[in-house]
Amino acid sequence: MSNPPPSNLFYQTRLRRPVLARGEGVYLWDSAGRRYLDGSSGAMVSNIGHSNPAVLAAMRRQMDLSTFGYRLHFENEPAEALATRIAQRMPEGLDRVFFVSGGSEAVESCLKLARQYKLARGEGQRWKVISRFPSYHGSTLGALAVTGMSLMSAPFAPMLREMPKIPAPTCYLDRDGLSHEARGLRYARLLREEILAQGPETVLAFIMEPVGGASTGALVAPDSYYSEIRAICDEFGILLISDEVMSGAGRTGRYLAGEHWGLRPDIVALSKGFGAGYVPLGAMVADRLIAETVIDAGGFVHGHTYAGNPLACAAGLAVLDEIDRLDLIAAAARQGAALKGRLEGLMACYPFIGDVRGKGLLLAFELVADRETMEPLPTGLNAHLRLVDIAYEAGLIIYSRRTRGGRIGDHFLVCPPLIVSDSEIDEIMEKLDRALALFAAEAGL
Ligand code: PLP
Numbered sequence: 267m268s269n270p271p272p273s274n275l276f277y278q279t280r281l282r283r284p285v286l287a288r289g290e291g292v293y294l295w296d297s298a299g300r301r302y303l304d305g306s307s308g309a310m311v312s313n314i315g316h317s318n319p320a321v322l323a324a325m326r327r328q329m330d331l332s333t334f335g336y337r338l339h340f341e342n343e344p345a346e347a348l349a350t351r352i353a354q355r356m357p358e359g360l361d362r363v364f365f366v367s368g369g370s371e372a373v374e375s376c377l378k379l380a381r382q383y384k385l386a387r388g389e390g391q392r393w394k395v396i397s398r399f400p401s402y403h404g405s406t407l408g409a410l411a412v413t414g415m416s417l418m419s420a421p422f423a424p425m426l427r428e429m430p431k432i433p434a435p436t437c438y439l440d441r442d443g444l445s446h447e448a449r450g451l452r453y454a455r456l457l458r459e460e461i462l463a464q465g466p467e468t469v470l471a472f473i474m475e476p477v478g479g480a481s482t483g484a485l486v487a488p489d490s491y492y493s494e495i496r497a498i499c500d501e502f503g504i505l506l507i508s509d510e511v512m513s514g515a516g517r518t519g520r521y522l523a524g525e526h527w528g529l530r531p532d533i534v535a536l537s538k539g540f541g542a543g544y545v546p547l548g549a550m551v552a553d554r555l556i557a558e559t560v561i562d563a564g565g566f567v568h569g570h571t572y573a574g575n576p577l578a579c580a581a582g583l584a585v586l587d588e589i590d591r592l593d594l595i596a597a598a599a600r601q602g603a604a605l606k607g608r609l610e611g612l613m614a615c616y617p618f619i620g621d622v623r624g625k626g627l628l629l630a631f632e633l634v635a636d637r638e639t640m641e642p643l644p645t646g647l648n649a650h651l652r653l654v655d656i657a658y659e660a661g662l663i664i665y666s667r668r669t670r671g672g673r674i675g676d677h678f679l680v681c682p683p684l685i686v687s688d689s690e691i692d693e694i695m696e697k698l699d700r701a702l703a704l705f706a707a708e709a710g711l
Pocket residue numbers: 309368369370371373402403404405475479480509510511512537
């Protein structure tokens with residue numbers, strides 16, 4: 267079988283890709299036996315690599331015991347153990363874990379808990395959640411309302427309660443003579459202005475990705491940004507929701523990306539790296555006081571059937587065990603620094619690479635027409651599609667986006683599993699170099 271069946275609605279015409287046969291470590295094989303280096307961990311998911319034997323063994327053990335028990339009928343040990351384990355690594359006081367099955371569900375849970383908390387405190391007039399543009403927080407309608415990607419939300423405009431957005435801190439595009447840190451403060455203060463414009467008494471929360479994901483291409487703000495955002499939220503009694511769906515579980519070289527700046531959010535959304543591609547798994551982690559206020563006021567009005575099922579949680583526990591056993595958070599920092607240096611090195615050969623950014627193994631590069639002005643490449647080149655296709659042909663998977671309507675152009679995430687070795691980094695670079703040369707020749711750059 268060379269193509270997915272047409273009855274599979276997930277199948278998109280443009281992505282006429284081969285059929286996946288198997289995976290091992292950083293590699294995937296298609297049904298024709300071709301090997302691909304998974305240079306984006308899927309969608310920044312497969313942090314511990316494919317077919318990890320310890321995780322598969324833990325899943326098999328759990329499958330022999332039970333795979334499902336409805337949460338209103340049973341507690342289950344893997345869920346209890348995983349909640350404790352996640353809470354132990356969170357900032358002080360953030361220790362109430364609510365399981366879901368993915369990133370969008372985690373974000374929905376954060377929004378709903380924030381709202382119920384403010385309701386319980388008699389602040390029912392607060393409902394607006396400010397977010398950033400561009401940003402990605404998920405595809406369900408609530409998460410989409412805070413997502414800053416117009417192409418994704420436009421078809422649903424009449425059904426969405428679109429939330430206010432402030433610009434993401436794209437400091438690297440600014441040519442204003444300010445220092446990097448001064449720019450960080452300027453972007454953070456846009457939140458203050460937006461809160462005042464909206465009416466502080468109506469604002470419930472601010473949600474952001476501490477290190478950006480696909481929408482911005484691993485955008486990192488100046489250090490000054492993070493503490494200023496926290497201070498502004500505190501000033502107006504607004505909850506800070508940190509979307510660590512992509513950046514959590516060690517990908518940036520810390521357990522949570524926010525730890526790089528000592529960020530203390532009120533609620534955190536987690537997913538990708540916790541299930542690591544073995545199971546659909548996500549979690550909301552909330553400040554104890556927030557969660558208990560909601561429980562005391564009658565309980566959290568929210569939930570999904572598959573949430574906290576024993577199989578997903580047993581796999582999640584085994585993933586966290588492997589992250590510790592293989593010291594993968596330190597590896598993300600070490601290999602991330604090496605890979606980032608190598609990507610920066612490509613800038614000498616390819617003047618159309620405008621920026622290399624990110625933390626740990628959440629890394630991206632952006633292609634531009636002019637490095638000085640950071641003018642994006644012409645849309646007609648379709649660089650975000652073409653370079654990915656050329657790399658794919660060379661056996662390297664990378665992840666790309668072009669943020670239309672924003673200032674960020676074609677960007678490419680290079681985010682291999684945290685187990686990536688030195689020689690595998692060599693292979694990524696050799697294939698990427700070849701793909702960039704072919705792309706440059708084709709595009710006349
Ligand atoms: N939040 C962030 C930061 C993400 O990167 C994603 C997915 O890419 C989501 C939320 C949504 O997660 P999911 O696709 O699992 O619903």
